[in-house]
Amino acid sequence: MRSLFIFYWMLLLPAINSCEPAVVNEETAAQSTLKLFSVTPDYAKGTALIQGESSVVEGVEFGIAYGLTSKPTITNQQAAVQQSGGSGKALSATIANLQPNQRYYFRLYTKKGSEVTYSNERNVVLNPNWRQIASVNFEGQPLSYGWLNESYGGFSITAFTRTNLSSESTSQQWTYYGGVNWQGSLNVTTALPARYAPIYLPYADQTTYFFGGGYFYSPEPNAAYTYQKSFDDYRDGVAYDYVGDDVPTVQFAIGTNLPDLYVLEVGNQYRLWKYQNRITPTGWELVKGAEFPKKSLTKLLAFTAGEKGFILSEDDGSLWAFDPVKNQWTSRKTIPFKDRQRGAAISITKGGVYGLGVNSKTGEGYRDLWLYDDKADSWSYLTDYPGEGNANVTAVGRNNRIGFLMGYRAITTPIGTAEFSVAKDVWIFEPK
Incomplete structure (x- = not known):
């Protein structure tokens, strides 16, 4: 174990920042007085729960405008919202009679006289393949890794959070066993700070469990x-x-x-390592001649499709395939959808899934998810994520079941930046 302090850390900063988000300061002054936090669909009821917030303004009308096109106004459909007092006003509403597989757009509004002000926009599709399970009741910040395990037709999920922002931050492991609540276990025995960029097998069960590596981050007093x-x-x-x-x-x-587990260094020589995952493991082996071909890239995500490993770069939208038989990298077509950062990638039987993320230029948070076909070298739209998170959402998967949870909710501000807040909800996608 080695400690790398500030003078060496500066050399690694671009690569490190690509793996985890910068620490989010939730005390930053809001850029907008009217914010739409979430639109949570309920397919079975044909409804959507609206939650938002406004600064305390007397003598105004509050409501929600919604419709089938972007940027709905009060000339579209509208509904009243419920308000609760305090230092700010929490706004909520339940919109009924929504049609399945139809995209709806929502904006909160305030009206005073003839002047109408609108919030940021969120949209949602009622999709029967999504179901919401219990939220993770944690205090702190989510860490964007975990895994899903299946057995006897059910499943369990393991996820991790960071408990606070100080140099003594500890990690907490959370496990969902198919019941109604998550179980948390505070790491008090070793008192280690939260782990970043760990090395683990994406498919974890009693046979293939493997977890460790990575680094610990102590932000104060010197990073x-x-x-x-x-x-x-x-x-x-x-x-x-x-x-x-x-x-x-x-x-x-x-x-x-x-x-077999393949681990790519994001920095220095960009070497590729293989851990032969046999009944009697033989340890780590350097895959000679398989250094990643484009060493200027730092915002990398990985997934598996078919019998190949893939690296997707959020630096430039490029996609790279690794053939374990030839030990070679080849470039594939760049992603055909909007560029983004802090997205999520996961492997399922049908291929690689990627999406969500945030537009770094506009602050817009994305909800779309795409499926990659290795044989056709093509992406197809899969679904929209109905949850609250956009950035650094934890993605887990097994066979063709996907779970997305926690992450950070991105709200576009009037000056074109993103205001982040922690999300705690959990959703499972199971195509029928």
């Missing part, structure tokens, strides 16, 4: 990144320590049963 190489116990034995450079990593797994 420091402490890398470590060890892993949790593995099949009733100790896993081999990671041998790569002290830089952030991304990973993908190739194979159905006991898949």
